Amino acid sequence: MKIESYAFTGEGMTRVYENEKWMVGIKNWKPANDIKGIDCLERHNRTDELFVLISGKCTLLYANEEENGLKIEKVEMEPFKVYNIPATLWHNTITCQDTKLILIEDSSTSMENSDIYELSEEQVRFIQDKLY
Template identity: 75%
Template sequence: MNIAQYEFAGEGMQRVYENEKWTVGIKNWKPANDITGIDCLERHNKTDELFVLTEGTCTLVYANETESGLEFNSVKMVPGKVFNIPAALWHNTITQKDTKLILIEDSNTSMENSDILKLDKDQIDNIRSLV
């Protein structure tokens, strides 16, 4: 028996390990996660998602649904800390080209139990002002 090692150096996210309970992915910068490319938020309706910043800079942006619409906020990630995105919270990552994140989530997380919210110009401007 040997110890397995996983890596991913391309743009975007790739699941590098998965079993019946959870999955681990590596998420690197991609244009859609740049401050100039952000255009949507996502949410996973049944599962939490964990992020760990290992390199670079990342701001987690998120939105809570209120009676008057979405209320946006952000958290600047700190390397080595674990950040938990609760199930059903709208969120996305704003990264720079040198950024690398580790993500951990339930292996059943998929687009079948997740949603994508396309942002309008005012919402994008709101998010950019937070970052």
């Protein structure tokens, strides 16, 4: 037996470690997570997701459903703090090119038990002009 290590320097996210219970991924900047490319939110319906900012800057967007639609808010991540995204909470990340995040979630989390919410032009403008 030996100690293993994992790294990822590419664009976007990849699962670097996975077993039958949980998964660890590394998420780097990609155009869809840039403030100019943000166009959706996602939610995982059965599982929480944890994020840790390692370097760069990351704004966590999140939204709760209200009578008038989604109320979109943000949290500016601080390095080395653990942020929990509870199951069913709409969310996404806005990152810059030097951003590196660690994410941890149940290994069963997939698009089969998750949803994507396409943001309207008005919602995108609100995020770009008011939140970011």
